[in-house]
Amino acid sequence: MLKTMMRRAGKCAVVAVAGLMMMSAQAAEPIKIGSFLSVTGPASFLGDPELKTLEMYVEKINEEGGVLGRPLELIHYDDVGNASSARNFASRLIRSDQVDIIVGGSTTGATMAAVPLMEQAQVPFISLAGAVVITTPVKKWVFKTPQSDRMAAERILADMKDRGITKIGLISGTDGFGSSGRTQTLEVAEQMGMEVVADETYSGSDTDMTAQLTNIRNTKGVEAVLNFGFGQGPAIVTRNYAQLGIELPFYQSHGVASDSFLELAGSAAEGLRLPASPLLVPDSLPEDDPQKDVVQNYKSEYEARWDAKVSTFGAYAYDGLMLAVRAIEEAGSTDPEAVREALENIEGYVGVTGEFNMSPDDHNGLTADSFRILEVQNGNWKLID
Amino acid sequence: MLAEFLQYLFTGITIGATYALIALGFTLIYNASHVINFAQGEFLMIGGMATVSLTAMGVPMVFAVVLAVILAGVLGIALQRFAIAPAKQADVVTLIIITIGASIFIRGIAQMVWGKQYHVMQNFSTNEPIQVFGAVLNSQSLWVLGVGAVMVVALVLFFTKTLIGKAILATSMNKEAARLVGIRTQMVLMLAFMVSALLGSVAGIVVAPITFTSYDIGIILGLKGFVAAAIGGLGSGVGAVVGGLTLGIVEAMTAGYISSDYKDAVAFSMILLVLFFMPRGLFGAKVVERV
Structure with a gap:
């Protein structure tokens, strides 16, 4: 009798301990x-x-x-x-x-x-x-x-509009980023009543974009140029742009918003604009910026x-x-x-x-x-x- | 109109000259061994990357270039010694596959050593572009063309005037006979790899200020160089130069006058046409089948 009770109590204890252990495991899980x-x-x-x-x-x-x-x-x-x-x-x-x-x-x-x-x-x-x-x-x-790239396009085109630009030349990469950016830019431009008068592309491995830029330069009415691309391509575009001596305002996308782009493009990048994360300019943010x-x-x-x-x-x-x-x-x-x-x-x-x-x-x-x-x-x- | 045309022409000739230099490297090794060395693009990459990293370490440009070229030459010898030579009597296809493996290996090492970013090299001379009839020419383009021309002349002299050059030619014509007259054919093969590595690295260095350079730049430039060599007729030096320039100019003209979307398509269909009607390429050797 006593034995069975002891045994039962023992069983209960084991179950209780196991239950406790499970609960504590639950808490720390x-x-x-x-x-x-x-x-x-x-x-x-x-x-x-x-x-x-x-x-x-x-x-x-x-x-x-x-x-x-x-x-x-x-x-x-x-x-x-x-x-x-x-x-x-x-x-x-x-x-x-x-x-x-x-x-x-x-x-x-x-x-x-x-x-x-x-x-x-x-x-x-x-x-x-x-x-x-x-x-x-x-x-x-x-x-x-x-x-999204659509927001980048909206931001760029809005900035252009503020500067009184309505006709733009577009040059984009043929990779996923560039082609999606191109589609978004064309859509946003239409919504904002702006016109894309030149539309050129280059492939990611191209090493010279002078030909495409010459075409854009020779298109009548271009007031600014936007390059939607990623990787080293936009840096080459930027350099060719400077070599050709094109004076129009030049925009890049957020795809190249990094310090390594500045290093690659060098002095050719002077004066270009792009949309970017505030992370690139942490110290110039105004004090009241949340x-x-x-x-x-x-x-x-x-x-x-x-x-x-x-x-x-x-x-x-x-x-x-x-x-x-x-x-x-x-x-x-x-x-x-x-x-x-x-x-x-x-x-x-x-x-x-x-x-x-x-x-x-x-x-x-x-x-x-x-x-x-x-x-x-x-x-x-x-x-x- | 003229300015536009000239602009496309300059662009085409510059990039074409680079293709031509790479194509020459292919030609050289092909002549000596009938192997198509797919690591040719990697020599180009080594040249550019080594120069960039040496100058970053404070080595003066001229020394950096010399050291980079030597490094590539050593790599060429090592490639032949440690990858091609041990395969001995393997057939050409096996050797070609070995070179593909070697190129992946070299690229992997380069990626570990230099990282994956693109690097810039300064123009050799001024950054100011040159104006010609309304078109602009990057001063570096002149370097590419000049160095390319010097290399071609030097190669021609090497093959026609020097004993070693003649030995390489003899080996390419008939390996057994060359060995019989006392030419050490293994040595000749090694030399061919070295010279083509030197050629590749020089191309990589002069073109780096225009294209930037990175661990994987050799893939696409190497491929285009091979295409140029195939158009010109594998094994022909003149063919390599003509093939490279043609490819470059066709690419630029297509991008300018038709659409940049079709640039590569036009270039590659050109190869199909050339190989379809002239299977040995524009300047390929006529092969007479002996019965």
């Missing part, structure tokens, strides 16, 4: 943040700073006590810039790692390959890629942090930790992670539907890229104004607007 980025391969200039940013801030948040009292755990895969491996890794993140939210997708190709999986599995997904198709039309579970603090902090923290120059692409990951954290905090749990709902209703989050105001019809939440217009003066960026 990390929030899993999944990510797939192009850390190596041709798009590594995107994925590398993005991963560094995620690692650094996940660490920092954990040191400060985590989110909802739970630590963050970053589960990351390198898709090497390949859309089909991005899809595989997205599937692994959802099925076997069972992450709570995904922040990743360095390129539009990788993002779009993973989107159907996220929609099906109903996992909130914050993409770090630019193209307008990611959030237009709105997809229930998909968000993104970078501005982004000033967050931009300066991100820049100094990143550069102190990695001993490398900060890049706008890393900032997309910063905003993605912070939006995810904020949504989880507001939702009070990691329940996917609640997090998604919270993400969709985020208002007034001031990030490095801009101020985000999400809504059910806008899963990007930025406006064209988040781009600043910069001009190259004396080999440096100067904030114009």
Whole structure:
């Protein structure tokens, strides 16, 4: 009798202890943040700073006590810039790692390959890629942090209009970035009542664009030239532009808004304008700019930790992670539907890229104004607007 | 009208001269071994990148150029010694595949050493462009053309006036016979790789101020150089020069007068046409089948 009671009590104790252990495991169970980025391969200039940013801030948040009292755990895969491996890794993140939210997708190709999986599995997904198709039309579970190329086109053309320019010559790369930028520019120009009178292209491996620029120069009525492109192409265009002695106002896209572009284009870049993240001019931002603090902090923290120059692409990951954290905090749990709902209703989050105001019809939440217009003066960026 | 035409012509000739120099490198190795060396573009990259990084380290430009060319030459020898020679009697196709492997290897190393960014090299002389009848010419273009012409003349002299040059020619004509008369054919092969590496690196250096340079610049320029060599007829020096210039000019004229979208398409259909009607290229050797 006593024996059986003892045995029962023992069993109870074992169950209770096991239960307690499970509960404490529950409490400390990390929030899993999944990510797939192009850390190596041709798009590594995107994925590398993005991963560094995620690692650094996940660490920092954990040191400060985590989110909802739970630590963050970053589960990351390198898709090497390949859309089909991005899809595989997205599937692994959802099925076997069972992450709570995904922040990743360095390129539009990788993002779009993973989107159907996220929609099906109903996992909130914050993409770090630019193209307008990611959030237009709105997809229930998909968000993104970078501005779209359409906003860049809007910002550039608005600046031209302010200068009284209505007829422009366009030269764009034939790669994804350039051709999407070209389409957006043509659409925006039509809406704004401006005319694209010359429309030239070049391929990414071209080493001389003098012929195309000569055509633009010889087109009647051109008042300004816009180059929508990426990589070294725009730097060559800029140099050829100066060599040909074209005096018209010259614009580049946000695709080359980095210090390495200034280095490549050299003195030929003098006087050109482009839309860019405030991250390029943290110190010239006016004191009352709400982004000033967050931009300066991100820049100094990143550069102190990695001993490398900060890049706008890393900032997309910063905003993605912070939006995810904020949504989880507001939702009070990691329940996917609640997090998604919270993400969709985020208002007034001031990030490095801009101020985000999400809504059910806008899963990007930025406006064209988040781009600043910069001009190259004396080999440096100067904030114009 | 004339200004426009001249502008396209200048553009075409400049880039064409680069293609021609690369094509000459292909021709040289092809002549000595019937191998198409797909690592030719990598010599070009090494030339440009080494010069840029040496000048960044504070080495004066002239020394940097010399050192870069020597480095490429050593690389050419190493490629032959460590990749081609061990394959011994393998057939030509195998050797060509080896060169593709070598090019990927070299590119990988370059990427690790120099990173992935594009680098700038200063113009050799002034940055001011030259005005000719309303068209503008980059002063560096003159360097490309001048250096290209000197290289071609030097090569011609090398092959017709020097014993080593003649030895390379003899090996290309008949390897067995060349060996019988006392030519060390392995040595000749090594020389051919070295000279073509020197040629490639010089091309890479003179063209770098125009095109910028990066670890992967050799892929596309190497390919275009091969196309130029094929149009001209593999194995013909004159063919390489004519092929390179034609390709460059056709590309520029298409971009200017038709549309830049069709530039590469026109260039590549030109090859199809040439190879269709003249399978040996414009200046290829006539092959007589012995029965």
